Amino acid sequence: MNKKGIIFLSIAIVVMAAGIIGYKMWNQSFKDPLRGDAIKVTAVQLFNDFLNDEIAAQKKYVPEKLSDKIVEVWGEIKEIGKNEDGEIYYNLRTNDEIFSVKCVMEKGYEIPNAKVGDTISVRGFCNGYNMDVIVNRCKV
Amino acid sequence: MKFQFIYLPVFTLLFSVASISHSVGQPQLTRNGRIVFFSKNELENIEAANNQVTSVFNPQNGDIVFMALIKGFKFRKALMEDHFNENYMESNKFPKANFKGAITDISKINIIKNGSYPVKVKGELTIHGITKSIETLATITISGGKINAVSKFNIAVKDYGIKIPKLLVKNIAEIIEVIVDCTYEPLKKT
Numbered sequence: 001m002n003k004k005g006i007i008f009l010s011i012a013i014v015v016m017a018a019g020i021i022g023y024k025m026w027n028q029s030f031k032d033p034l035r036g037d038a039i040k041v042t043a044v045q046l047f048n049d050f051l052n053d054e055i056a057a058q059k060k061y062v063p064e065k066l067s068d069k070i071v072e073v074w075g076e077i078k079e080i081g082k083n084e085d086g087e088i089y090y091n092l093r094t095n096d097e098i099f100s101v102k103c104v105m106e107k108g109y110e111i112p113n114a115k116v117g118d119t120i121s122v123r124g125f126c127n128g129y130n131m132d133v134i135v136n137r138c139k140v
Numbered sequence: 141m142k143f144q145f146i147y148l149p150v151f152t153l154l155f156s157v158a159s160i161s162h163s164v165g166q167p168q169l170t171r172n173g174r175i176v177f178f179s180k181n182e183l184e185n186i187e188a189a190n191n192q193v194t195s196v197f198n199p200q201n202g203d204i205v206f207m208a209l210i211k212g213f214k215f216r217k218a219l220m221e222d223h224f225n226e227n228y229m230e231s232n233k234f235p236k237a238n239f240k241g242a243i244t245d246i247s248k249i250n251i252i253k254n255g256s257y258p259v260k261v262k263g264e265l266t267i268h269g270i271t272k273s274i275e276t277l278a279t280i281t282i283s284g285g286k287i288n289a290v291s292k293f294n295i296a297v298k299d300y301g302i303k304i305p306k307l308l309v310k311n312i313a314e315i316i317e318v319i320v321d322c323t324y325e326p327l328k329k330t
Contacts, residue, residue: 026217027217083192087191127212129209130193130194130208
């Protein structure tokens with residue numbers, strides 16, 4: 001192969017590699033909360049931590065880069081609902097009379113036959129405190 | 141508790157005393173409000189939704205507040221969500237968006253009569269740490285004792301200090317369409 005051919009081939013390989021990397025990055029899936037270590041905490045503790053010092057709780061529980069912290073939260077179901085995107089959520093009881101830890105489940109990962117009063121444990125990604133503490137993309 | 145003044149309007153509305161006995165006259169709360177935004181541009185359309193918006197509405201005087209976690213917006217692609225949080229919204233630094241305002245023509249609404257009422261909303265919207273006054277139209281629907289509020293408005297990303305890299309100006313619109321949809325319930329403690 002002559003010099004021009006080698007240069008052309010090298011460029012083609014670099015372009016193809018960049019294309020494959022770009023395509024993989026564009027189509028990367030959301031991180032699975034069932035994989036990797038998780039911060040284990042009760043719903044009552046998680047809620048109290050945000051109530052007592054929101055900034056410290058944000059640093060402790062909320063991912064800085066996308067999905068780099070997983071929380072495993074357990075507690076008693078106070079309410080079960082479904083949002084407009086068809087995702088089931090479990091509001092876990094805290095010491096507050098109104099607000100909860102809201103665990104929004106990934107579709108297909110709902111807990112079969114779960115009912116109010118049951119104690120459950122789910123893994124997901126904490127979004128922060130919005131009067132409720134929100135844990136999203138949860139799986140069991 | 142390290143009290144943050146961002147919550148003051150919510151607490152004020154939540155614990156305001158209702159003088160009307162009918163339930164729709166009481167302070168109304170939702171923790172499942174929905175905000176969707178759309179960026180429509182030459183190369184791609186981007187859409188994200190947040191279904192965990194907290195909002196309190198006082199039908200007696202029209203006061204209304206919304207609060208949404210930026211990290212609560214879900215995208216179709218993980219990379220989009222990543223860029224939205226890290227590069228544009230800086231959600232570690234500015235984790236929330238909120239609105240504090242009022243329905244300025246609340247007298248048009250008959251809270252004990254089913255119907256759909258077009259109203260004007262005025263207030264202050266804070267996104268990315270920047271607060272701007274906004275005025276928009278909304279529709280309040282009262283049906284079967286429940287109150288629903290829907291509003292559609294546009295925001296310019298530059299008004300809120302959100303910088304779009306030159307390389308991506310064809311991907312992300314300068315004007316973002318926002319739809320807010322909240323169905324309230326009378327405040328109840330359990």
